[in-house]
Amino acid sequence: MLSTPLSLAIALACFTAADTAKPNIVVLVADDLGYGDLGCFGHPRIKTPHLDRMASEGVRLTSFYSGAPICSPSRAALFTGRNPNRVGVRDWIKGGSGVHLPRTEITIPQRLKSAGYTTCLSGKWHLNSRFDGSEPTPGDFGFDHWFATQNNTAHQNPANFIRNGKPVGALKGHASTLVVDEALKFIGDVGAKPFALFVTFHAPHEQVATPGPYKAIYSDLKDPTMRDYYGSVSLIDHEVGRLLETLDARGLRDQTLVLFTSDNGPQALLGYPNAIHSHGSAGPFRGMKLSMYEGGYRVPGILRWPARVKAATECSVPIGFTDLMPSLCALAGVEPPVDRTLDGVNFLPLLDGKPVDRPRPLHWQFDYADNGPWRVSVRRGPWKLLADAKQEQFALYNVVEDAAETRDRAADQPEVFKAMQSELERLYIPENKPASLD
CATH class of the missing domain: 3.30.1120.10 (Arylsulfatase, C-terminal domain)
Structure with a gap:
């Protein structure tokens, strides 16, 4: 009654079977980017040429789901493979609240480290309430190198980044560029070891601040907040392009799985005085961020891995953040945690033309x-x-x-x-x- 042979058949056509030993892993997560905010997902105006090209070189995941319709719970699901309510992260974590991801949780980078990977986080963390050493940091959850903020940051010239436990101080530049700069340095320094890199952008979450050249792309639009928002998405696109070009230039194209997505749906106004850039699109779906309708947590997903994934394909089988833990562990040849409930499944059988067994639904x-x-x-x-x-x-x-x-x-x-x-x-x-x- 509840099987989906048609969507499975579509998914199986998206992948090719090929052996690739311990590929590098790059996961890119935008903040509050809507399902319909990219050109390759149907936006009529926002220019995203690099992500469009990434989609043409890989597979569009059209039923890809974040872990929740809001940030901290969604990130908890991504890193642990567990429903965030199991781990006590039920809402966005307020600064100084004392809420954090429990030290007892096991994360993707911890399991990948055990398989010989070097790991890095660059961007927004938002799984603790303090970065003063009193609560666990990304370093406590398996990241060899981390450059992060507790929650949000000023998009332009941020001053609250912490690198490996030490405050960085005031920085010049846009946060989207700075986190990719850090990621590129990590790739350059990592050597021959396989690596797992998570780049978690702060944009286009409020408060949006966009450099002039990216706002100028939309100079014909009368609303300055719309120019800000659209330009912010185009800047993310540019930075993703820089990262992909670096991988290609280093000869890492075929041996690197790259996933791009968003932590939840687009920001809605909801009467909040600071929500002035609510121009994100949920595409054909009902609802936005904070909603249990599809628009709240059905997000864009693009997977590029030329050695194994057919170019210019589409997958409509439902896949979610909780599936990343078992899938990336399988990719690395290491067991996911076996002493706790995992809510996701390994979707890698799709790459080999096999069905996915999902005893526990999304x-x-x-x-x-x-x-x-x-x-x-x-x-x-x-x-x-x-x-x-x-x-x-x-x-x-x-x-x-x-x-x-x-x-x-x-x-x-x-x-x-x-x-x-x-x-x-x-x-x-x-x-x-x-x-x-x-």
């Missing part, structure tokens, strides 16, 4: 969502079930046929509804449940 829970009653959701095949916190109200959508989630199908699909309701009840994590390995 699921999300955000107790502070801003979209009416919906707080939890689960996706199985084309079907998505939404529910309120008490699981008394439900809505069932076929998000393949009805991307905008306009037609509730619970009444005319009772068997699908009951099956997914049972899965949702099993997966729900009570709000007062402490962080757990379960």
Whole structure:
């Protein structure tokens, strides 16, 4: 009833089977970039030639999901492979709040280090509330080198970066450029060892500040905040282009898996006085950041790995942030954590023309969502079930046929509804449940 042979068949056509030993890994994450904000994902105006070319050289992941519709929980899911509510990261982490990713969690870089990788984080961390040494840092979670901010930063001339535990001080330049500068230096210094690099941009999250040349691309637009936002996305694109060109120039093109995505959907106004650049697009989807509708956490995904991935292809099989832990561990030839619940699966069988076994469906829970009653959701095949916190109200959508989630199908699909309701009840994590390995 809930299988998806058609979407699986589409996915299997996206990949070629080829052996590549311990490839380098580069994960690029934008902040608050919407599904529809790139040219290759349908934006009619924003210019993203480098990401468009990356898509033409790899595969567009059109059902790619972040870990949550908001930043800190999404990042917790990415690095641990676990629903962020399991690890106690249920909302964005406020500075000085004492909330942080528990030291007991095991992250992707920790597992990759055990497989011989050298690891680096450059950009936004947002998995602790203090960078004063009282809470764990990226270095405590497996990063050999890190250049990061606790949460956001001034996009232009930032002053709150920490490098390997030491404050850097005031810097000149744009944060998007600075984090790629750091990444390129890391690539130059790493030598012959395989590396895993995570570049986590601060843009286009508020407060947006964009250099003049990138705003000038959109000089015909009357709204200066729109010029800022569009230019900010084009700057990210430029920086991704610099990184890809460096990999190619160093002969690392075929042996490097590069994934580009976003931590959640685009910023909505929501009456917040600082949200003045809310020009992001969720594409065909309903909702934006903070929403449990697709627009909240269905994000652009582009995967380039020329040695193994067919160029100019598209994959519609649902894949999510929680899948990165088991997938990248498999890529590196190391076991993912076995002493705790993982919510993702290894999607690498797709690269070998095989189906993906997903016993636990993709699921999300955000107790502070801003979209009416919906707080939890689960996706199985084309079907998505939404529910309120008490699981008394439900809505069932076929998000393949009805991307905008306009037609509730619970009444005319009772068997699908009951099956997914049972899965949702099993997966729900009570709000007062402490962080757990379960």
